[in-house]
Amino acid sequence: MEGVRALLLAIVFVVADLPWVLGFSLTAPAFLWSPQPYRSPHYNNKEFVDYRTISSKDLTKLVLSEGGWSNILCTKESLDENTDVAVVFVGRKLHSSDISSPKQSDPSLIDILKLSFTTSNFSMAFPYVAIDEQETLENSLIEGFEENCAQGLGLNRIAYLDSCSINGGNLEKLNSLHSVHDFLASRTSGKMDLVVLCSGRSEESGHTQSEGEVFSDIVDLLKQSGAKYTVLYTSRPYKTLQYPAHLALRFLADGTQSNASNNSTCDGVCQIKSSLLEGIFVAIVLLIILISGLCCMIGIDTPTRFETSQES
Known part of the structure; x- marks a missing residue:
């Protein structure tokens, strides 16, 4: 026995x-949504899901083309008057299987994602984004946006939280969620801003909140600021080799x-x-x-x- x-x-x-032996990649989910009416090839579908396994580079292309972000990131004058802030949030916990699993290490994160996704005016889901161990996801996304915008990014400002690892100049570094609030409050009417936020310890806060708490605080900040925003949530989990x-x-x-x-x-x-x-x-x-x-x-x-x- x-x-x-x-x-x-x-x-x-x-x-x-x-x-690993057969070449299958571990995957994590990505979600895109906007509370406001949205210009996208899939605007007739309130919820659109792409079940293909894609790379982070493919994700940036799909977000720009299918998700309509090319109208707000790639032009000096935004073609979508219903959006003035694009937010990218990079999580560190979710794998693809966590979405349907009955056991959750951070139930509040799943709850806020499901609520935001289902109550938005437009939403897209990419359940299977392959995890790249060689490059940080936030840096890959920014480089992908730059590469796929024919005339370069037409953004007014690009800011990132200090828990993110991003290369490049002309970027504004934010030290805490309070700095994010000030950044949103100082936006210029008619200009498009991009904010990249990552789950983790920030220099000013000195402590680590759960990912669900951080993301919930960010959603509340966006609502309180009165900004017309769209959000891309992605995940690059830690300790993928043991998974x-x-x-x-x-x-x-x-x-x-x-x-x-x-x-x-x-x-x-x-x-x-x-x-x-x-x-x-x-x-x-x-x-x-x-x-x-x-x-x-x-x-x-x-x-x-x-x-x-x-x-x-």
């Missing part, structure tokens, strides 16, 4: 590490809890997970059969064509 348990545990960790095994174990635990609650529904994400696991297990079985066959062939000692039998 102990041998069976050990074998099952080994299979779980092998399955968990297969995405595959944790993902497999939690996936099995979530499945057990779902069965216990007699939940028989399976949405698109559920079907993708199911198909992926089925494919992985089939690949494991075929690999075992192949290795067994090779071992059997190696173990068979047959005489060659020109070798005489020892019995003769």
Whole structure:
């Protein structure tokens, strides 16, 4: 019995590490929304979801083209009079699977994201953005916006919170949420500003709030300032290298809890997970059969064509 348990545990960790071996990337979600009427190719759809697995570079292109940010970031005169502040918030916790998981390390973050997404005039979701370990997400997004705006960024000001890591000049550094409030209050009418905020410890605050609390405070600041804003939430979780095994174990635990609650529904994400696991297990079985066959062939000692039998 102990041998069976050990074998099952080994299979779980092998399955968990297969995405790295097979080239699958760990992913995190991204959400784009605007409380005001919005100029976008998908303006007829209040909620638009792109289920493809995309890179951070692809995300910037889609935000500009499909999300309509090219109208507000790439021109000196904003083509969308309903927006004067674009906010990018980079989180450090959420993975793609956290959105549908019943167990949350930061439930307030999920709640504020769902509330903002569902009550906005326009919203887009990208559940699967591949995590790049080589570059900070906030820096990749800014560079992507600059590269994909033909005439460069047409922004009045670009500011970032000191918890972000961004390269480049002509950027205004903010030391706390109070500085963010002052920045929003000093905006110029008819001019477009971009603010990049990151979850983490700021120099002035000296302490770390939960990501949900920080993001909730930022949403409140935007509402109180009277700004006409649009928000892009993205995530680049910490400790991604330890996540595959944790993902497999939690996936099995979530499945057990779902069965216990007699939940028989399976949405698109559920079907993708199911198909992926089925494919992985089939690949494991075929690999075992192949290795067994090779071992059997190696173990068979047959005489060659020109070798005489020892019995003769």
